[in-house]
Amino acid sequence: MRELYTELHRHPELSSEEHATAGRIAEELERIGCTVHRVGDTGVVGVIENGTGPTVLARADIDALPVAEDTGLEYASEVPGVMHACGHDMHIVCLLGAAEQLAQARDAWSGTYIALFQPAEETAAGAKAMLDAGLSAVIPVPDVALAQHVMPTEVGTIGTTAGPVLSAGDSLKVTVHGRGAHGSMPHNSIDPVVLASSIVLRLQTIVSREARPGQFAVVTVGALNAGFKSNIIPDRAELLLNLRTYDTELRERIMATIERIVRGECEAAGSPREPEFEYYDQFPLTDNDAEVNEKVTRAFVDEFGEDRVYETDPYTASEDFSRIPDAFGIPYTYWTVGSVPSEKYRAAVEKGTVAADIPANHSPFFAPAIDPTLETGIRAHAVAALAYLRK
Numbered sequence: 001m002r003e004l005y006t007e008l009h010r011h012p013e014l015s016s017e018e019h020a021t022a023g024r025i026a027e028e029l030e031r032i033g034c035t036v037h038r039v040g041d042t043g044v045v046g047v048i049e050n051g052t053g054p055t056v057l058a059r060a061d062i063d064a065l066p067v068a069e070d071t072g073l074e075y076a077s078e079v080p081g082v083m084h085a086c087g088h089d090m091h092i093v094c095l096l097g098a099a100e101q102l103a104q105a106r107d108a109w110s111g112t113y114i115a116l117f118q119p120a121e122e123t124a125a126g127a128k129a130m131l132d133a134g135l136s137a138v139i140p141v142p143d144v145a146l147a148q149h150v151m152p153t154e155v156g157t158i159g160t161t162a163g164p165v166l167s168a169g170d171s172l173k174v175t176v177h178g179r180g181a182h183g184s185m186p187h188n189s190i191d192p193v194v195l196a197s198s199i200v201l202r203l204q205t206i207v208s209r210e211a212r213p214g215q216f217a218v219v220t221v222g223a224l225n226a227g228f229k230s231n232i233i234p235d236r237a238e239l240l241l242n243l244r245t246y247d248t249e250l251r252e253r254i255m256a257t258i259e260r261i262v263r264g265e266c267e268a269a270g271s272p273r274e275p276e277f278e279y280y281d282q283f284p285l286t287d288n289d290a291e292v293n294e295k296v297t298r299a300f301v302d303e304f305g306e307d308r309v310y311e312t313d314p315y316t317a318s319e320d321f322s323r324i325p326d327a328f329g330i331p332y333t334y335w336t337v338g339s340v341p342s343e344k345y346r347a348a349v350e351k352g353t354v355a356a357d358i359p360a361n362h363s364p365f366f367a368p369a370i371d372p373t374l375e376t377g378i379r380a381h382a383v384a385a386l387a388y389l390r391k
Contacts, residue, residue: 001097001378002370004028006075008089012064012082015120016129018042021062021092025117028096032103034115040133042119043126047139048103053111054388057142057330058098058381059321060091061121070364086361087150087339090368092117094148094337094377101382102389109389114139116324124169124283127323136328144292145325145332146384148377151315152358153338154345155369156376158300159312160335162293164246166286167216169318170255170279172241174199174262177273183231193226195269196237200224202261203241210257217254218244218316244316248285255279283318289331296333299387303379312336317361335384337377339368 004024013021022042029036034046042062069076069083077083084090099115116139120126153159176199178192200221211217219241226237241258245251262275300309312335325332338345340358348357359365 001093001374004096005089005093005370005374008092009073009075009084010078012077012079012084012089014066014082015063015123016042016125018062018119022117022119025062025092025096029099029115032096032100034099034103037138039130039135039138040119041129043130043133043135044117045135045139046099046115048099048113050106050112051110053109054143055112055114055140056385056388057114057116057139057145057324058095058385059116059118059145059147059324060095061088061118061126061321062092063088063120063122063126065122065362067362067364071367073367083364085363085366086122087366087368088121090150090339090373090377091148093374094381097374097378098381098385101378102385108391109386110391111389112140113385113389114142118321118324121320124281124320127320131323131327135324141328142325142330144388145328145330146296146381147321147332147334148380149319149334149336150339150368150373150377151336152340152360152366153336154342155338155340156308156342156372157338158304158309158335158376158380160293160297160300160309160333161312161314162288162290164285164287164314165312165334166314166319167244167246167316168248168251168285169281169283170243170251171281172243172258173278173280174239174241175236175276176239176262176266177236177271177275178234178269179272180235181233183233186233189233190270190272191233192235192237193233195265195271196224196226196239198269199239199262199265202265203258206254206257206261210253211250215250216246216314217250218242219254219258244318246285246314283320284322284326286319286322286334288333292331292333295387296335296384299383300380303383335380337373337380339373341369
């Protein structure tokens with residue numbers, strides 16, 4: 001498994017382009033003895049049927065990021081500008097390792113185990129693509145779904161929580177229209193730069209004045225693009241926004257509020273055309289089932305000890321995993337696995353420099369410690385599945 005991890009880390013593939021990765025996963029699943037299904041272009045599923053009992057689905061994402069690696073590892077990415085900067089290579093190998101453990105210990109459990117390897121998590125497209133490609137036609141309906149994510153927390157530890165664990169995420173492109181003019185004749189224009197600037201300032205009041213105090217929400221304007229020359233007033237401006245919420249009702253309300261603010265500012269400016277809204281890269285809320293989380297957490301404590309299992313705070317990052325259990329109408333839980341050597345992590349905590357000293361996911365310096373992250377992740381997947389499948 002260590003060799004496979006370094007192999008995958010050297011050869012990352014971007015979202016929806018994971019052809020070699022999917023092929024390698026299929027090879028391993030066949031070696032293990034799974035029934036293998038290719039779902040869509042790069043989705044892979046391995047099924048182990050082992051008598052009567054529950055059906056457990058465990059999922060790993062497999063895509064990399066457009067990030068140039070700067071870790072200095074001997075097994076660093078050999079693909080220019082592409083890196084497993086989010087740990088999905090670790091996810092792949094942990095799930096394969098758990099599937100192999102279960103395949104070799106059939107006497108210890110009964111039921112069906114589904115190991116699902118999903119492409120394109122980073123673009124929020126992969127789970128939907130597998131469902132659209134007929135996932136439900138090639139696997140039995142699961143009773144429960146499981147997933148984990150490697151994080152820049154202390155190695156060997158596992159974080160679980162009931163309820164929201166990852167936020168819903170939405171990106172939005174807003175185009176507003178003005179009337180262009182010579183820079184020396186602003187009276188002949190409707191200036192979209194001024195209009196867009198007013199919108200940016202007004203959007204800052206959504207969280208501070210329209211969300212309930214203590215209710216989590218993020219509205220970020222990540223880009224504002226307008227014009228190309230100092231003495232020309234352009235005729236349009238584009239804003240790129242990102243939203244994060246833990247509450248579905250609040251999510252819808254914030255979207256409606258953004259559109260209301262934009263339309264109001266456009267009307268105030270005398271905009272000659274209606275603004276345009278384009279939503280993309282939309283991630284659902286990851287909301288752990290309390291009963292499943294309790295059962296899996298109890299199994300983790302029994303396996304790893306109370307000192308290695310803790311209740312994690314929700315993360316503001318987003319995932320598309322929940323689309324799969326939601327499509328089947330089944331409960332799920334999603335936990336985190338630490339990856340930073342204990343001495344390094346504890347020193348950073350003591351100094352209060354975790355954010356500065358510990359590279360996080362999506363960083364070009366992100367480098368999980370193989371040991372014991374890999375072992376912990378494999379055991380965690382196996383233990384969570386056996387919480388349901390053990391005889």
